[in-house]
Amino acid sequence: MSNKNSKITYYSPKWISRRLDDVIDSTIESIGCFCVDPVSNFTRSRILTPKTLIKFILGLQARSLPGEISDYFTSSDIDIPSVSAVSQRRDLLYPEIFKSINRRFLSSIDNLSTLNGYYILAQDGSDINLPFLQDDTQISYGQDSIVCQYHLNTLYDCINHVFWGSRIDLPTKKSEVNALIDLINHRNYPENSIITADRGYESYNLIAHCIENNQKFIFRVKDIDTKNGILTSLSLPDEKFDITVTRTLTNVQTNEVKKNENNQFVFVPSTSVFDYLDSCNRFYDLSFRIVRFKIADDKYETLVTNLDENEFKLDDFKSLYYLRWNEETAFYYLKHAVGMLYFHCKKSSIYSRKYMHPFYFTTMQI
Known part of the structure; x- marks a missing residue:
């Protein structure tokens, strides 16, 4: 593996601020696409212009809303607005405006670093604790428990230290795989990228979506002695190896499937999700590469991938996989340094609509 263009580029705070201002200006030219009522919202001259409001929201820290406003x-040279005025104006914005700003900001940088020509992206999730509201039923689950949390799924650039995308779900963590599939299908990140993920993302459905979308991936999976993973029933040596396998997924139980010579077939029950099987398509061949290497005297790591063995x-x-751990540090920085743990409203609908978005570009190296 060559190491081309892997040097991290550093940017000054002034450069980032100027570039961000330019991106916000270009985004608010189409402000009607990002507000509740595109006909009347942000059409009259007010103290809180769209740009002022957006920059204020991006700069929120750990103080109360009155303190932040003050x-x-x-x-600045602008009259101090009331808390009510700020609350009413921010309710007019949809969260998509922040995602749009993020995409435009990152796309405007033409010298982001890569490894061997690829962006190394890591997918993971983290719980965000919310203020407890007794009458709030939107974030509760289970018969006997109320969880005041959201689960933030993000796609993080391990070399350039920026977030390319995110999705917010309830805290059950059952939607992590679906969140990554959603990000892959929308593809708001560089085409030449490799997505890495930990064992919680071990899924035939996810692998199939990556292959169908020409997405390069490296997923950590349970080791060869597992009883309920992708490697289950495969005859693999207890040593380091690099092999390619093809498994045929099916939702029918023919005699051939039941016999399952050479462990070719994987039966997908009706309780499991595999998007490429239906009443018309009963069989789906899935090929992927399995690599296993030693990380300690008696411990191995096993990955599945579709990367070319010649490259x-x-x-x-x-x-390659070690780079993924940069996301763990990024979550800590995002929560504690950037201030994503702090909230400036009491409605959970506001959390999910506007203020749970990660402040992506503030994690860039400066």
């Missing part, structure tokens, strides 16, 4: 507008050898995967 601090932000005291240092990435077995020994390359240890360093």
